[in-house]
Amino acid sequence: xxxxxxxxxxxxxxxxxxxxxxxxxxxxxxxxxxxxxxxxxxxxxxxxxxxxxxxxxxxxxxxxxxxxxxxxxxxxxxxxxxx
Numbered sequence: 001x002x003x004x005x006x007x008x009x010x011x012x013x014x015x016x017x018x019x020x021x022x023x024x025x026x027x028x029x030x031x032x033x034x035x036x037x038x039x040x041x042x043x044x045x046x047x048x049x050x051x052x053x054x055x056x057x058x059x060x061x062x063x064x065x066x067x068x069x070x071x072x073x074x075x076x077x078x079x080x081x082x083x
Contacts, residue, residue: 007077008077008079009075009077009078009079012025012063012075012078014063014065014067014068014070014072015072016065016068016070016072017065017067017068017070019065019066019067019068021067024065024066024067025063025064025065025066026063026064026066027061027062027063027064028060028061028062028063028064028071029059029060029061029062030059030060030061035047035048035050036048061074062074
């Protein structure tokens with residue numbers, strides 16, 4: 001959790017390539033897909049093509065830089081608003 005007394009983060013910067021363009025970054029997080037099993041046919045596991053339900057586990061949330069393709073953690077004092 002961000003420290004409210006710390007200086008606010010005013011810019012995101014990829015620690016790998018230095019990119020600061022927020023439109024060239026995205027947030028990645030783990031998402032669980034649940035698929036029904038249809039059985040094994042000729043030695044092949046057959047799954048439903050559609051995801052029946054899914055949820056965001058909230059784990060491993062991170063930023064990803066589209067300039068260099070590498071991931072990095074949220075800055076320690078970054079405040080996030082999920083709107």
